[in-house]
Amino acid sequence: MMEQSFFKRLEVGRPKLAAKARLQTDKVSGEPVLLYPEGVVLLNGPSAAITRLCDGTRSFATILAELAELYHTMPGELEADVSEYLFNLHQQALLEIAGEQESEL
Amino acid sequence: MTTSANQGRKQHYRPFGLLVEMTYRCPLHCPYCSNPVQAPAGGSELSTAEWQRVIQEASELGVLHVLFSGGEPLVRKDLPELVALAHACGMYTNLITSGVGLTRSRLQSLCDAGLDSIQISFQSDEAELADSLAGTRAHARKLAAAQLVREFKLPLTINVVLHRANIERLEQMIALAERLDAQRLELANTQYLGWAFLNKEALLPTRAQVELAQEIALTARERLRGKMEILYVLPDYFGQRPKPCMHGWGHRYLTINPLGEVMPCQTAAVIPELRFDSVREHSLAWIWHDSPAFQRFRGTEWMPEPCQSCSLREVDFGGCRCQAFLLTGDASRTDPVCQLAPDHQLLQDMVQEIHRQEPARIPALRLRVNPA
Numbered sequence: 001m002m003e004q005s006f007f008k009r010l011e012v013g014r015p016k017l018a019a020k021a022r023l024q025t026d027k028v029s030g031e032p033v034l035l036y037p038e039g040v041v042l043l044n045g046p047s048a049a050i051t052r053l054c055d056g057t058r059s060f061a062t063i064l065a066e067l068a069e070l071y072h073t074m075p076g077e078l079e080a081d082v083s084e085y086l087f088n089l090h091q092q093a094l095l096e097i098a099g100e101q102e103s104e105l
Numbered sequence: 106m107t108t109s110a111n112q113g114r115k116q117h118y119r120p121f122g123l124l125v126e127m128t129y130r131c132p133l134h135c136p137y138c139s140n141p142v143q144a145p146a147g148g149s150e151l152s153t154a155e156w157q158r159v160i161q162e163a164s165e166l167g168v169l170h171v172l173f174s175g176g177e178p179l180v181r182k183d184l185p186e187l188v189a190l191a192h193a194c195g196m197y198t199n200l201i202t203s204g205v206g207l208t209r210s211r212l213q214s215l216c217d218a219g220l221d222s223i224q225i226s227f228q229s230d231e232a233e234l235a236d237s238l239a240g241t242r243a244h245a246r247k248l249a250a251a252q253l254v255r256e257f258k259l260p261l262t263i264n265v266v267l268h269r270a271n272i273e274r275l276e277q278m279i280a281l282a283e284r285l286d287a288q289r290l291e292l293a294n295t296q297y298l299g300w301a302f303l304n305k306e307a308l309l310p311t312r313a314q315v316e317l318a319q320e321i322a323l324t325a326r327e328r329l330r331g332k333m334e335i336l337y338v339l340p341d342y343f344g345q346r347p348k349p350c351m352h353g354w355g356h357r358y359l360t361i362n363p364l365g366e367v368m369p370c371q372t373a374a375v376i377p378e379l380r381f382d383s384v385r386e387h388s389l390a391w392i393w394h395d396s397p398a399f400q401r402f403r404g405t406e407w408m409p410e411p412c413q414s415c416s417l418r419e420v421d422f423g424g425c426r427c428q429a430f431l432l433t434g435d436a437s438r439t440d441p442v443c444q445l446a447p448d449h450q451l452l453q454d455m456v457q458e459i460h461r462q463e464p465a466r467i468p469a470l471r472l473r474v475n476p477a
Contacts, residue, residue, distance in 0.1 A: 020260035037199060040170065
């Protein structure tokens, strides 16, 4: 139920990493890492690529298109994995959906 | 040890979080404070320059989060300088405060320094109870501080330590966190260490209180998922398995006390057999990797039975060493919270004994006093 309403919002809004979260490069491993209050997540390449595009200016469709170009595939191939990853971020209050109200009007 | 094995070990035991206890001084007197009941005698607080060196060393060691705490860290005038340095080193900076002293100009200077997040403690949602627990009139100032934090658009965490006197106000405390627009709420049942161990008879809730609180917390967590993160710390004495304390000794966290002594957790000084090396005498890297105190309970080799052959030994790491010491007098025993521990019955008896006491005979809370 919660998942469905999230996907609806994702289609009309622009995903944005929450203000409390920060994506950076870990000095020790050289790998991307996501930091937020009391939390550390070491990310793999694709997760970091998705997270980087969640800047509040791109729609979900644009994010999929850019990722598809990066990974030489079709957006449809990536949709399920990307939306699941974003749903998990949202569940942890690490992702906001910007601009959905305007689109709904 | 070969270089690559050494490298592997260095990645495996890597501190992600550093708790910086800048001072033991605090305007509050909470009876469950995690600061030592007997503050170390003598010695002086680390200077600004000493903290600066330590923060740089922590960054090189791989620390990703610095938690500025105390006592009350706002008591130190050099807090913004140290936050700025940690920020410049690329670490996520958190301020853990009572909120007392968090004025607009203070907050502005911390924001300018690059502070990432603020955690404010609340004793209750209700001023009278909150102030009596804090031993000072702090509640109204905390409310004002929390509002300021959100006005500055900083992420706000609210932390409430739960015990017999406030656990029945859990719903109101969750509502308060929502009203204050907190991004995260920590509902932490009292851990009976430090001052809380001294006050355990007055703080220990009843089983019915604990069960109701858990239901309320978990329901709120579902309701608020995606909006406000709720962390509910289970009450230790009522569990069947111990907590994975600090995610293992010397594994992911370290604490530096105001005098520069480095410890695997903030209460470890209670264990008399351990001697904690100081950043005034050694590098942080040496203390973390090689000092005897950090190696004492690291990994699984130190474990007695039933931990040694337990399939959960790398899940809960044998529980809490400080708790094992406080309850049994021996820090190397299995945490008595574990149902499988030889000392589990001892803990059960103690809890039962406390619950049997008539409320009128329960000793009054002993409020924390500042070290001389």
